[in-house]
Amino acid sequence: MNATIKKCLFPAAGYGTRFLPATKSMPKEMMPIVNKPLIEYGVDEAIAAGIDGMCIVTGRGKHSLSDHFDSNYELEHQISGTAKEDMLIDIRNIIDTAKFTFIRQREMKGLGHAILTGKELVGDEPFAVVLADDLCINPDEGVLAQMVALYKQFRCSIVAVEEVPADETHKYGVIAGEMIKDDLFRVDDMVEKPEPGTAPSNMAIIGRYILTPDIFDILETQEPGKGGEIQITDALLKQAKSGCVLAYKFKGRRFDCGSVPGFIEATNYCYEKFYKG
Ligand code: G1P
Numbered sequence: 001m002n003a004t005i006k007k008c009l010f011p012a013a014g015y016g017t018r019f020l021p022a023t024k025s026m027p028k029e030m031m032p033i034v035n036k037p038l039i040e041y042g043v044d045e046a047i048a049a050g051i052d053g054m055c056i057v058t059g060r061g062k063h064s065l066s067d068h069f070d071s072n073y074e075l076e077h078q079i080s081g082t083a084k085e086d087m088l089i090d091i092r093n094i095i096d097t098a099k100f101t102f103i104r105q106r107e108m109k110g111l112g113h114a115i116l117t118g119k120e121l122v123g124d125e126p127f128a129v130v131l132a133d134d135l136c137i138n139p140d141e142g143v144l145a146q147m148v149a150l151y152k153q154f155r156c157s158i159v160a161v162e163e164v165p166a167d168e169t170h171k172y173g174v175i176a177g178e179m180i181k182d183d184l185f186r187v188d189d190m191v192e193k194p195e196p197g198t199a200p201s202n203m204a205i206i207g208r209y210i211l212t213p214d215i216f217d218i219l220e221t222q223e224p225g226k227g228g229e230i231q232i233t234d235a236l237l238k239q240a241k242s243g244c245v246l247a248y249k250f251k252g253r254r255f256d257c258g259s260v261p262g263f264i265e266a267t268n269y270c271y272e273k274f275y276k277g
């Protein structure tokens with residue numbers, strides 16, 4: 001199988017109800033951490049991992065996502081030759097470096113269904129998945145770059161995990177597995193949002209995945225699971241049982257920007273670290 005990861009899928013069709021009313025007409029992925037939308041942090045992380053194909057699964061009312069990764073001639077003409085032009089350097093570099101493709105998810109049937117919707121854009125090759133509301137920061141080497149390096153070595157699906165307090169495991173997919181080397185586990189169990197007190201460990205999946213393309217075949221026939229939705233966690237458990245799935249305790253910090261406290265924490269962190277000085 002291909003050893004390089006060239007595409008990254010961004011499921012971005014969700015409603016972002018935890019941020020209403022801000023997300024009533026604005027995609028949650030466009031919520032800015034300081035002056036940059038969440039999805040752009042994810043795209044930066046993918047580019048830093050050597051990926052140049054950005055495949056975005058959008059939904060109704062999400063036009064601003066495709067507009068953001070396109071030229072805006074009126075605006076650019078207006079600020080041309082002024083100091084403000086510098087503020088567009090980063091996004092222009094992204095647009096010049098990466099190729100964006102979009103597909104719309106017509107029904108919200110869960111993360112597994114969103115990923116399956118992206119099949120047309122990804123094709124038959126291994127790919128990364130970024131859930132933009134998990135903002136991951138590691139100055140030396142981004143989380144996706146760490147996972148792409150592992151993929152080159154092991155050539156199987158990999159999920160990023162983080163230890164969370166026992167009373168928070170019900171918010172995540174949770175894995176159990178055998179440690180094969182520092183920070184790396186071979187998954188033998190995986191449960192989507194376990195009931196309190198029933199989690200197989202405290203290692204929670206966060207929004208970074210590398211998936212081999214056979215996941216699409218599994219998702220095609222995946223029955224709805226937790227919450228009546230098609231869960232990527234359930235499909236990955238099947239892959240783990242018939243082959244191999246790894247869980248990687250990544251280096252870096254993760255902010256849950258899908259929650260108000262995590263969003264504020266990320267804002268303060270990025271302001272101090274990248275903006276202020
Ligand atoms: C999704 C996944 C879950 C994972 C989480 C990470 O859940 O289904 O397994 O732990 O993302 O953010 P969601 O947060 O979309 O409900």
